[in-house]
Amino acid sequence: MLELYQFELSQYSEKVRLILDYKGLEYRKIEVTPGVGQVELYRLTGQRQVPVLRDGSRYIADSTEIAKYLDLQYPARPLIPTDPKKRGLCLMMEEWADESIGIKGRKALFSAISQNQNFRKSLLPRATPDVLKSLVEGVPNDLLKVLGFGVGYSPDAIRSAIADLKQDLEALTLLLADSPYLVGDEPTLADFAVAGLSILLKFPNAVYLNLPETIIGKGVPELADNLLYQPFFTWRDRLYAQYRRPLLSYTTTGGSSAPTSINID
Incomplete structure (x- = not known):
């Protein structure tokens, strides 16, 4: 069975999970513990970042490379068009989504959790002990904002990211x-990249992640609740309903409702 080394809240991991579901491939999620788990992953693959896909003895890093690998090895339900113009447009939009929605979405989400303690608590996995949830919820908002400076998430950087995301969502709404779909009459890698990466802006309207159900439909203020972008999120949720397997449909042997911890031999 395919194994996906991941962070549950990583939108790049979600992009791969959506692609795997679209192709109808069974896989096991392995949650990588930040720090020690990443060291173990680097020992095997030379790559600390997730997602990493394991297929037998092969390890494939990076969500784009995983998508290309899956198209070659599991060609049913192709992701990348063969028509030259559609192929070029698909690859260009996928790269744009990675660099724009993917990176800026993290900054926008950081802004949301630094202002809302309940939202912050809701992002913790379901199995998180209550005592840890209380600690996370109790972190002062001002402290989080100070920490944001250390990782490049200053107020100016966040405002710029949100402004750019508004333009991105407007453009996507117009295109759709x-x-x-974004490229022709069939879904492509561009659609799954945009849809998967957008989860941090507004979480889908069903249980797809190992997070409390209270997170469903919630997202970044100014984006998730803006009626101008609602057609995009409606399209995204319809794509999920068509192709993403809800968490409750998984069993412990064919995919997993909750990821297992990393355990590398």
């Missing part, structure tokens, strides 16, 4: 106004 009279088309079922």
Whole structure:
């Protein structure tokens, strides 16, 4: 069985999970513990970042490379068009989504959790002990903002990211106004990249992640609750309903409702 080394809240991991579900491939999620788990992952793959896909003895890092690998090894339900123009547009939009929605979405989410303690608590996995949830909820908002400076998430950087994301969502809403998908009449890698990476802006309207159900439909203020972008999120949730397997449909042997901890031999 395929194994996906991941962070549950990583939108790049979610991009791969969406692709795996679209292709109908069974896989096991392995949650990498930040720090020690990443060291173990580096020992095997030379890569500390997730997602990493294991297929037999092969390890494939990076969500884009994983998508290309899956298209070659499991060609049913292809992700990348063969038509030259559609292929070029698909690859360009996927790269844009990675660099824009992916990176800026993290800054926007940081802004949301630094202002809302309940939202912050809701992002913890379901199995998180109550005492840890209380500690996380109790972190002062001002302290989080100070920590944000240390990772490049200053107020100015966050405002700029949110402004850019508003333009991104407007553009996507316009592109999808009279088309079922971003590139032609069939879903492609561009659709799954945009949809998966957008989860940090507004979480889908069903249980797809190992997070409390209270997170469903919640997201970044100014983005998740803006009626101008609602057509995009409606499209995204429809794509999820079509192709993403809800968490409750998994069993412990064919995919997993909750990821196991990393355990590398």
